[in-house]
Amino acid sequence: MKIVRHNLAIRFVHWVTALSIFVLIFTGFGQMPMYKRYNVDQIPGLGWSSDFMVTLNIHYVAAAILIFISLYYITYLIGTRRWDILPRRGDIKESIQIFASMVGLAEEPKNRKYLAEQRVAFLITAVSVAMLIVTGLIKVYKNLPGVDVSASLVFWIAQIHNLFTVILLLSIIVHLLAFLIKDNRPLVSSMFTGQIDRAYVERRHELWLAELAGPAIATEEKALIVEETEILEKVENKEESATGESNETIGDCEAIEENKVIERNEITADLNTV
Amino acid sequence: MAITRRTFLKRAALSGVTAAVVLSGTEKAAAQMSPHQEYATIIDLTKCDGCSHLDTPACVSACRSKNQPRFPQPEKPIGDYWPQPFHEDWSDKQQIIDRLTPYNWTYVQHLEVEHQGRKVRVHIPRRCMHCDNPPCSGLCPFGVIDNTPEGAVVIDTDMCFGGAKCRDVCPWGIPQRQAGVGLYKKVAPKFAGGGVMYKCDMCIDLIQEGKEPACVAACPNQAITLGTKEEMRAYAHRWADENQGHIYGDLENGGTATFYLSQIPFENIDQAIKEQENDGKPGRPSMEVGINNPLDEPGNMAKAFAIAPVAGVLAAGLSVYKIMQGEEQHEDSEA
Structure with missing residues (x-):
């Protein structure tokens, strides 16, 4: 049985962000004279990489896309009030516990939808992106015809933009390294399909599962998530019964209703054990 | 008709323009100069004779002796720009005056230009144009080229890493690199950076003291003139109107603080530079008319x-x- 972990909006945000940041980092590094020196422009298909104006224009396009998706995401968070990704009190301490558990020094704490270290990592990444956007916009502004800003502003904005590029790059590397840990791998496919095995959630995201069913979160949100899960099940059920005859639709629906009841009972049971 | 300084002064006075003041010597110029004024130079090619009687044109000599203390002193041996098998070292060629180098921030192009069926000798002092929206400054990855309020574009040689991007994005390829000096030596000299970039800084220190740049003061023919940007632009246009002449630097690269005046179209001059000067290496700038600012396209995209x-x-x-x-x-x- 599958549970919805990332809806389409979130997957859209994740992959557009990933793509735009990849392009921004590649073209951003291209703003330093390194692709010619290191023969990157000799690689077939990358001849353009040492042309500063080409990489700058691409950098601008990708930056506009990153701004678009950042505002999309912020609006999404505010609109849906799904704050699971934001850090909570005690997350630093819990993150240390998670890292200790990786080397067998501690037990992994019970997790919500995201692990404490994921929430902390998100904050670092989000702050980096925000700083890069702000400093980047100042860089764009100062290069417009007729705009003059002070030398020290130009200097410090460039340094801050470069510094947060390094921080963001490190946070992306850590993000990717997380998938060296076998237990994290089911999460990779969830960012493509949106779904994750219920068994995985039961084992690793106990608190999230409880939230899905319990009163700990707003009822409308719970209803949404349960509904998403139900829709998935409906699709699964349909696939399973695809060999059957089409006039059994009513029967199918009844079966779905039944499943839903069982599902709810299960969730309640889970909650009780918690 | 070639304009003399006297007739210019007369006209300027008649038209009530105070531009005359800055043309009448350092003392008065100083009185007129306030620190936040934007400046420009006029280079009148009808007056420049390339100092044919001298081994080194006066403006070039003046520039070199004024800036001598700031010339790079690389430690040797100088490593290559790994993995490339070269580095840019001009320290053994400091005497070169027929191109821009880290040791020669202005030079005079001596050309034979076709004009109205005749070959005309033209001498053109070349150096940084000091653009209004300088691509070198805008695109420096480390933000160490300052577009000063005075209009001078100045490289911070202490912070320059020597990647030479400024030279690549400059429409005239003005800044020149010397390896073996600068900040990169302290970081990872084999792998990143390449030295320090050098170019004309409009003698910003002198301007801030209320004095004229070295080349302006040194020119025996008053071919190079400093004044406020507006006055210089107004003068250039008036001169061009009255003499059916041509201006270079007013529109080029989105506007600069250098106005070249010529009776000969700059298209012909550019042609001559490309035929007689260009050796495929940086340091011998062309004069492409109406050349675009590389920052324009991204600027439009900024919308x-x-x-x-x-x-x-x-x-x-x-x-x-x-x-x-x-x-x-x-x-x-x-x-």
Whole structure:
């Protein structure tokens, strides 16, 4: 049985962000004279990489896309009030516990939808992106015809933009390294399909599962998530019964209703054990 | 008709323009100069004779002796720009005066230019144009080229890493690199950076003291003139109108603080530079008429930055509305 972990909006945000940041980092590094020196422009298909104006224009396009998706995401968070990704009190301490558990020094704490270290990592990444956007916009502004800003502003904005590029790059590397840990791998496919095995959630995201069913979160949100899960099940059920005859639709629906009841009972049971 | 300084002064006085003051010597110029004034130079090619009687043109000598203390003193041996098998070292060629080098921030092009069926000798002092929106400054990855309020574009040689990007993005390829000096030596000299970039800084220190740049003061023919930007531009246009002459530097690269005046069209001059001067290496700038500023295209694109956030909010608003309406079943066909 599958549970919805990332809806389409979130997957859209994740992959557009990933793509735009990849392009921004590649073209951003291209703003330093390194692709010619290191023969990157000799690689077939990358001849353009040492042309500063080409990489700058691409950098601008990708930056506009990153701004678009950042505002999309912020609006999404505010609109849906799904704050699971934001850090909570005690997350630093819990993150240390998670890292200790990786080397067998501690037990992994019970997790919500995201692990404490994921929430902390998100904050670092989000702050980096925000700083890069702000400093980047100042860089764009100062290069417009007729705009003059002070030398020290130009200097410090460039340094801050470069510094947060390094921080963001490190946070992306850590993000990717997380998938060296076998237990994290089911999460990779969830960012493509949106779904994750219920068994995985039961084992690793106990608190999230409880939230899905319990009163700990707003009822409308719970209803949404349960509904998403139900829709998935409906699709699964349909696939399973695809060999059957089409006039059994009513029967199918009844079966779905039944499943839903069982599902709810299960969730309640889970909650009780918690 | 070639304009003399006297007739210019007379005209300027008649038209009530105070431009005359800055042309009448250092003392008065100093009185007129306030620290936040924007300056420009006029280089009148009808007056420049290339100092044919001298081994080194006066402006070049003056520039070299004034800036001598700031010339690079590389430690040797100098390593290559790994993995490339070269580095740019001019320290053994400091005497070169027929191109821009880290040791020669201005030079005079001596050309034979076709004009009205005749070959005319033309001498052109060349150096940084000090652009209004300098691509070198705008695109320096470390933000260490300052477009000063005075209009001078100045490289911070202490912070320059010597990647030479400024030279690549400059329409005239003005800044020149010396390896073996500068900040990169202290970081990872084999792998990153390449030295320090050097070019004319309009003698910003002298201007701030209320004095004229070295080349301006040294020119025996008053071919190079410093004044406020507006006065210089006004003079250039008036001169061009009265003499059916041509201006270079007013529109080029989106505007500069250098106005070349010539009776001969700059198209012909550019042609001559490309035929007689260009050796395929940096340091011998052409004079392409109406050359575009590489920052223009990204500047136009910057408008997208106003649209992007609005589009983001609107699109998300729609998504959120649909999600809150419980319409996720249609979600997969959206976005």
